[in-house]
Amino acid sequence: MNAHLDLASLLGGAILPSPAWRRHWLATLFQQQVPFDELAEQLGCDPALTGKVIGLANAAVPPGERKHAAIDAAMLAAIGLPALRQAFAIPARPTATCAHFDEQRFWSHSQAMACAARVAGEALQLAPAKELYTCGLLANIGQLAIAMLHPQAYGELLGQHGSAARALLLCEEAWRFGHHQLALSASLMRGWGMPDILCDAVRCHAAPPGCGQAGRMTELAWLLQLASSFADLILRNGVGPRGPATAAARVLGLDVEHMETLLRHSNAEWSEWRAILEPHAHIALGRTRSRIRPAARQVFSEFI
Template identity: 80%
Template sequence: MSAHIDLARLPGGTILPSPAWRRHWLATLWQQQVPLDELAEQLGCDPAMTGKVIGLANAGVPPGERRHAAVSAAMLAAIGLPALRQACATPAPPAPTCAHFDAQRYWSHSLAMACAARVAGDALQLAPADELYSCGLLANCGQLALATVHPQEYGELLGQYGNGVTARLLGEESQRFGHHQLALSAILMRDWGMADILCDAVLCHAAPPGFGRAGRMTDLAKLLKLASGFADLILRNGAGPREPALATARVLGLDAGHMETLLRHSNAEWSEWRDILEPHTHPAPCRTRTRVRPAARQVFSEFI
């Protein structure tokens, strides 16, 4: 059976949903005089809203000028609150009801991966840390697209092959829908105007090119693979095998001790948001994530 995904429904992220409570929470922010840096933090922890806002900002960037890849207060100021309100008021589809797709885990893993990508990126200096945060957040938005556009067919596929980003699942996704989840993530990111090197890193991060294919994009893909491994460990409260993440860390020049340092800092940043991601809790007053502290940078500088 073929159920190729309609790419015409993807540009702009119009088919990507956010949790219902999160849409309600963001709606209340427009009625308050929230500082732009706090608003940027709130928008920037949601994959659907992050993609939409980055795309909106890049639509106004003249050809040849540097495009945006992260939500920031300066970006929101350039867009303007009226345009932001209009974009965020666009009706979004409900969260997917796709069998075997754990939506809560998807959103939690996306943010954990984003936090890990920012922390590791700040340490390794492969790209601006906030851009890597966006890449971590958006790296698996293609799976959300599949679960939203084809919930029944994709649920059947997940029932057969599981949620893990494996070669078998990616192959079946390509055969059934025309594109696998990572390719769809890259397509969406390109449509939002993000740099090709970031999109390519997301596309191949599950299986980065091996030796003999060295280059900045390959390093970025490996860093995102490490961030994904960190996210898995974070959501398991640190339980489970370390070897997959450690193997990637070593390729990036990190030993076990350095990896554990990055993992602790990633978990600390993630923990600041864990409570408000629980669906049964009420959102706390708007707050911002803690930026990487100078002490953390000092620790990281020991192995940069």
């Protein structure tokens, strides 16, 4: 093992990087005091900021009470704009460029996986849809953390194994850094106060049968694997092998036709989000995706 990850620094307040334009745009929103529902939507499309806000909210939850696992307007109102402004006044930790780490693909895949987890989760009713959205968004945040903490070493590792099977990449990450990206994602989520069952599902979703546990957590892990496979397909415009998605769908009790319907609706929701993920989207204040989402409700009715 050649390097160790400074997990304590991430949980102690350091903010993982976000696109510079997005941080500037959010600072503008904080100053202009937009409605909390619009602010929640803007924050909720960024993995790093989502984790930070959920951790901030859960730090104020009394022992024994249920903690937050998703961003919403009520949570932000409870935190208050002054505390939010103070939290985000801390600059993101500057890092060197991590070769072979495609940041734009990371942001896009995280959002696509979040959309897919929400759509599939609403259809299957395994957990609240907004919490599954957060799980999909944060599922790979560990990779962002590795790229930030060890840009040179991780760039070298990606150069050697970035195109290999994911299982091999995870093994190499664990040997090199002491944590693979999914274990680190789960550790960060747990540190932010999210429920253990969601953290465990994130940790093992790359290979759910190997997690050694049966029951709801395993179902959640399979759902996240389905969402990850959907995200891969969405970013390839639906072109590519369906094997991983079909295998996960089968375990979850979905036939191919139902799976393709969920994929179409996941892609439709991703398309709505993409309109506010582009750098130019911050020009129009209050630009948000549609809140009606008839396609999502149609998916729900088809499978319940």
